[in-house]
Amino acid sequence: MNKKLDAEYYQLLEQIQAADFVLVELTLYLDTHPDDQNALTQFNQYSEYSRQLKAIFEPRYGPLLQYGNSPVGQQWDWGCGPWPWQV
Template sequence: MINNERNNKMSIHQHAMLSNIQKLQFAVLDLALFLDTHPNDLVALYRHNEYATQLKQYREAYEAQYGPMCIMTADTSDTWRYINSPWPWEM
């Protein structure tokens, strides 16, 4: 049996962290697209940098507590923890 029972039991804290990460990812991407057509907009640039910094902090905190979010993230544990997280369709 694969860890389905454990995967489906995401804590409220973990779910909230993922939700914040998704919101910040959207904002960073949206602002990056806006900056492609408005490169001199200082407010958009400031917000992009602010949100990108927050996103980095949230991702680092999430990965420190729950393991890597994607296969491109280095995992410092002694096991492959990426498969322990719920798949997107399991959330």
């Protein structure tokens, strides 16, 4: 895809990178504090925000790799396995 990169491209990309950074940090925090409901809520909010930004960005500028692709429910179950390499 060869589209002109305008100011909106850089603005959206910066917002996506910031949201994904928050998701990485919340993931690390939740790995050691899995019962923190506030952090779970924040994770789900940023996950949705990241998806919304990407839904705007990708049709205009092309696909992105995604973090926070799957929101969590009421329990942090990331470590409940099996891990992807164990399947």
